[in-house]
Amino acid sequence: MTAAINLVADIGEVLVSEAEIAAKVADLGARIGADHGDRPLTLVSVLKGSLPFMADLMRAIPIPVRIDLMEVSSYGGTSTESSGLVRILKDLSASIEGEDVLIVEDIIDTGLTLNYLLRYLRGKKPRSLRICTLLDKPARRLVDIPVDYVGFTIPDQFVVGYGLDYGEFYRNLRFVGVLRPEVYSSPPE
Ligand code: PRP
Numbered sequence: 001m002t003a004a005i006n007l008v009a010d011i012g013e014v015l016v017s018e019a020e021i022a023a024k025v026a027d028l029g030a031r032i033g034a035d036h037g038d039r040p041l042t043l044v045s046v047l048k049g050s051l052p053f054m055a056d057l058m059r060a061i062p063i064p065v066r067i068d069l070m071e072v073s074s075y076g077g078t079s080t081e082s083s084g085l086v087r088i089l090k091d092l093s094a095s096i097e098g099e100d101v102l103i104v105e106d107i108i109d110t111g112l113t114l115n116y117l118l119r120y121l122r123g124k125k126p127r128s129l130r131i132c133t134l135l136d137k138p139a140r141r142l143v144d145i146p147v148d149y150v151g152f153t154i155p156d157q158f159v160v161g162y163g164l165d166y167g168e169f170y171r172n173l174r175f176v177g178v179l180r181p182e183v184y185s186s187p188p189e
Contacts, residue, residue, distance in 0.1 A: 005169050011177035015159055016152050018174040021134075024151045025053070028132060029060025032102065032149065040064045042099045042126075046117065047071040047090065048171070049106035049163040053134045053151075057104060066099075068092050074113060086116040092124070101126040102148075106163045107135040111145040118145070135159070135176065152176075158184060 045054035071090035132149035139156040161173030
């Protein structure tokens with residue numbers, strides 16, 4: 001698969017441009033800051049997909065923030081389908097008890113990952129627990145998720161870029177694009 005990757009040619013359409021992402025991140029950061037007043041906020045980035053969004057969003061929030069990182073992975077599924085089985089690869093590094101917490105995600109698809117994470121993090125007794133996602137794909141939702149901040153609602157297309165991957169590649173694109181179906185119709189080697 002590695003040799004066949006072509007970051008430009010593999011993209012059929014730019015769904016959300018770099019400029020649109022930048023404007024939305026600025027807007028979300030201002031809203032999050034206004035909603036949380038002077039109380040410090042703990043941002044929990046859900047790796048790996050949220051990495052670029054987290055890096056940009058944290059700098060757009062004009063109030064004190066702490067950051068923490070979790071890495072989760074769904075398993076038992078395929079490269080394009082989530083299974084609902086979630087494994088924690090990296091846990092929080094500090095307590096969030098009594099804290100205002102904002103989960104930062106790149107995309108909500110079936111909602112199964114966040115459904116699991118919400119239950120897990122609620123068990124850590126934060127003062128509040130909210131969700132911010134760059135992308136929302138409601139057509140694929142299997143469980144209802146209370147999302148507080150959404151960047152873009154997108155159609156049911158397989159997207160990559162700005163953190164989102166196919167076979168771990170394409171995360172470094174500056175935009176969100178639709179992957180050509182022929183790229184994922186033959187499974188990664
Ligand atoms: C992606 C994404 C979300 C999840 C959304 O993560 O970052 O965490 O899938 O899918 P769902 O709503 O159907 O559960 P992935 O497991 O692909 O890991 P990654 O962030 O490391 O790419």
